[in-house]
Amino acid sequence: MSLTLEAHPAARHAREAATAAAERAGVTVIEETDREKLRDIEGLLVSIWGTSPHGAPVPFDILRAISHAGCNISAAYLPDGTLCGAAVAIVTPGDTATYSFIAGVAPGIADKGVGFALKQHQRAWSLDRGIETMTWTFDPLVSRNARFNLSKLGAHVRQYERNFYGLMEDEINANDESDRLVAVWPLSSETSIACGEGTPRDVELPELGATTILKHGPDGEPQLLRSNDSTADDTLWCRAPRDIVALRASDPEQAALWRITMRESFETAFAAGYQADGVTRTGWYRLSK
Structure with missing residues (x-):
């Protein structure tokens, strides 16, 4: 894939944001x-996910084939040259989107x-190549990753995939089914630009008195809420x-x-026209019409 500088008006800003983010992370x-x-x-x-009966995660x-094909393998190095993080992405047909299918950081520096x-x-x-959207999937039960994807990066979710990979046999997923949310990241949106500058899309859960409980979780605590504020346009809150x-x-x-x-909570909400567009620090997804 050939690189065309300034293929997108937001490309230069994105490069500057990427450089600044790396400097902040050291x-x-x-x-x-x-x-x-x-x-x-x-x-x-392997050090992050372990191995499965199929071998290494990638x-x-x-990896060699992905790199040779001109797709993206991003690697992060500490000042002493130690590899501490990596992300791997391919490009969808027609160069319409980047699909990021794995990203991880070494234990201890998350x-x-x-x-x-x-x-x-x-x-x-991606923007350097005129690609305006990135997609990937993530486990809806991992609230830390959800907050990173939706609030810190500015992605949103409208799609739920049941058992996306089949039964997961690696050390982290512990033979669980692999339901996934599909993140869509509009790379040049105002929200994504602000997030890239270090201003996350923070959301706060309303006081319980300002919500109606629709469902309780397996732990007996409220799991699905509806905001009672008429200005909130029937916002839902879904706890992980x-x-x-x-x-x-x-x-x-x-x-x-x-x-x-x-x-059940996500599939019902998405069918009713909601999208997940933020996550609180305590693990509540905000779903907006």
Whole structure:
């Protein structure tokens, strides 16, 4: 794929935002093409997700092919040259969107902004090629990732996919079904530009007295709320569990109930014309008409 500078009016701003994000995180982010460095990326992904009966999350030969095809492999390095994060993306037919299918940061530095820097690098890479949209899927039960995707980056969700990959057999997903939300990130929107500058789309859950409880979660606490404020246009609030990874290990039956509960809440809301466009710090999705 050929690179055309300034292929999109927002491309220069996106590059500046990506550079600033990397500086704040204390890393250097590049498009990695070196064969041996791609082997390191395979190892990093294994250190994050472990292995399944199928092997590494993304094997070296697949990474090599993706790079050779001109698609994107973004890698983040600490000042001493240590690889600390990577993100991999391909381009959909007709160069209409970038599809980011894995991104991860080394254990222990998840709160340093490396993941944000990687996504901003992918955003700049896409806009440099005239691509205005990025999509990916993520687990609706992982509220931390949901907040990152919707509030910190500015993506939104209108689609729920049941058991997208089939039964997950890696060490994090612990044989759970692989329901996924489909994130759509409009790379040049005002929201995405603001997020790229470090101003997230923060949302706050209304006081419980200002909402109507529609459903309780497996833990007995409210899980689905409707705002009573007429100016909120029937906004819904959908709660994810605090830490689904720990819950899968300690109480797999309740974790499975959360999967069913979230599936029902999202599918009903999306069918009624809602979209998820933000997540609170306490794990509540905001769904707006």
